[in-house]
Amino acid sequence: MPTEGTKASRPRAGTVARTGVPTCQVDDNLGAVSQRVREAGWNACVVVNRERIVMGLLRAEQLGGDPTHSIREAMRPGPSTFRPHVAITEMAEYMGAHKLENSPVTTSDGRLVGLLVREDAERAARELESTTTQPSSK
Amino acid sequence: MTPAASACTSSTLACRDCGRMIDLCAFCERVECAVASCHVCLRLALGETLAHPHAHGG
Structure with a gap:
């Protein structure tokens, strides 16, 4: 999403979020999804519909649930989402502060942009702070 | 009021910014959160909305 202005180059939720987050649909099977997510090296999966609108979220706790359940039964429906800007x-x-490992980032109409991982957010924030607090060389 | 209805409407969590009683934290969605925020305060804090002045202010 293009931005402009003096602070346009600063990292934002949408630029730091991982766009390659695993996704699944509500009728999928939890066991199969959990295996696919683990093999991809993730501990979270975003539940989307065909238009990539976020329907729910599976964090580690939900992914470790009964593998015979459907995603509809296992997911956290309607998770809090955050805008890219x-x-x-x-x-x-x-x-x-909330000890939250990840947060979905969506457009205002609910379309998935990516999953913001806490360690990525904290690293980007530290890097931004170090660049803005460096003394001028002049 | 039935016990089930009572359970649905009771909330013991307060927004740390405005003190409004909420069912769960708008950020982490936990019922037990030491730094809970309501939706309004969270959107204001993250710059997703602006506080509007009173329509008849002044």
Whole structure:
């Protein structure tokens, strides 16, 4: 999503979020999805519909549930989502305070942009802070 | 009121910013959260919306 202005180059939730997050649909089987997610090296999966609108979220707790259940039964429906333009410093601060490992980032109409991982957000926030607090060389 | 209805409407969590009683934290969606925020305060804090002045202010 293009932005402009003096702070346009600062990292935001949408630029730091991982776009390659695993996704699944509500009628999928939890056991098969959990295996696919683990093999891909993730501990979360976003439940989307055919238009990639976020329907729910599977974090580690839900992925470890009964493998015979459907995603519809296992997911956390209607998770809190965040817009791509939110400053990464605010997201990192909130995710740290709430001990939240990941947060879905969506457009205003609910379409998945990616999953913001806390360690990515905190790293980006630290890098931003170090670049903005460096003394001028002049 | 039935016990089930009572359970649905009772909330013991307060927004840390405005004190509004909420059922769960708008950020982490946990019922037990030491730094809980309501949806309104969270959207304001993250810059997703702006606080509007009173329509008849002044």
